[in-house]
Amino acid sequence: MGQIEFHHVTKRFDDGFEALKDVSVDFPEGSMTFLTGHSGAGKSTFLKLLLCADRPSAGQIIVNGVNVRHISARRLAHYRQHIGVVFQDHHLLHHRDVYENVALPLRVAGMRERAVARRVRASLTRVGLLAKERMFPRYLSTGEQQRVGIARAVATRPRILLADEPTGNLDPELSRDIMHVFEQVNQVGTTVIIASHDRDLIESMGLRIIELAHGNIVRDTDREADIGFE
Amino acid sequence: MASNNEAQGGRPAPATGGGRGRTKKGYPWPHRRVGLVAWWQDHLRTGRETLHFISARLGTSLLVWLLVGIALALPAGLILLQLNLAGMTADWDGRPGLSVYFELNTDAGKVAAIAQRLSERAEIEGVRVTSPEEALAEFQSHADVGDALDLLTENPLPASLRATLVPGSSLLDLELVAGLVEGAPGVSEVVVEKTWLERVIDISRVVSRLGIILGALFGVGAVLVTATSVRLAIEARLEELRVLKLVGATDRQIRRPFMYFGALYGLGGGLVAAMLISLCLVAIETPVSNLLGSYGRDLETPGFDPTFLSGLLLVGAFLGVSGALLAARQRLKDLEIL
16 A cells, blocks of 8 residues: 555546546655656646645545545645645745745744754755855756755655656756755655656656656556556 | 654654654644744744834835724724713713693692602602792892883793702603603693703713714724735735645634734724824814813813723724734635645
């Protein structure tokens, strides 16, 4: 049994478009997986459902043995405190400096300021940006902004880390740096799921790849031997 | 301090979990309560950030304070006026009374009987009967009619009596007693005498009701003004709110800064209202002193004291927070995080 399980999950929007069609897949605890596919394949919808930012039209999503549909609205916030999220466009707050951006989820989680400072610095050290903790995001390069986003996502030491096209705007070298950070996070036990369409990068990582096309899983490297994908 | 796990190079303790405890039904991970110190630190930081936000938009904030202040000042002024009117009448030692006028040539026995009935009532302190002859004599002594009355063949004035009520009696008692003699044989007219202070009591009641009605209307106005201002503040920080929701902020945490906005707008409005009332008191001081002086009274403003001012600030803060809550609930209800 995986830490995250999708059982026959379908997501149909009001206009009838099906972003995911009867998807069943599981992710063991501490695994690192790439979710790939063309634009509109359903990668972002997959992550949104896992984050409970949207509800599936059919099927079940089980996290740690609990159907997330049954998490009350009040507890949904606490559920999200255990999930780190990284976006292609960073979602950084530009009127707050790097330190404040990374501190945000820690304060939300109710940590004392002293512990917040310790975690923020540890997180910034991990992404190599401790020296820039008092700088504002607009003065950082795109790669540095992405690393701040990762530092914020991992500062709470989440159980699950979701990344949606985290290397979308970065050159190959920077992309590898970012992937290295994700590997470090994964090594301490966090389940990492990265949505990316950068085929060269993900093939070179030698990790599990799940490919989506038109809402269906068309390839899962963990199951190729079993069910003969490709 | 790092957990043992972390120190040994294993998985560090999650920020919110404190290790793997019992998983609750319907929730994947154990939930940890927020400590008091962290809660207090969060409130301090929120307060500081709210002050910074308001001071950075001082022009808009002043306008909001003025609008809320005006909305509070009118009903608060009326309440203050009512308090003063009530204060003026509270120490009133005047005696309400009633006069009974009889028909011409009413038998003196009937007049005496009614006087007797009245004087037996507990509410009546005294009854003074004036016969037609006494009335004529009194009239002659006061009016400059000279010999004109000598030309009359008979006395045109009726007998009358005046009853005064015991101290502490109300106008209701007076009207009750009047009802007893109205319609009695020989009685022509019963006049309930109200002094100017009695009218002040009536005015005070009108002012009180008006204060309640205006207070409710302007209170709603203050709530809407604050709600609109907070709504603008929410719109200005929408991206931040999305990020907060994304990282797991509860609705209460997301609403918190806006509650502070509302409270500060309301408190500021209360202060402005207090200043406006002070200015009004200064402006009307001279004419009101003159008016009261003609009734032998000095101008006092009981009620405009620290208790009243604290109440004004508290009501302002309450209305401000209510407005903020209204705006936050409306806007944040369906906030999409992605």
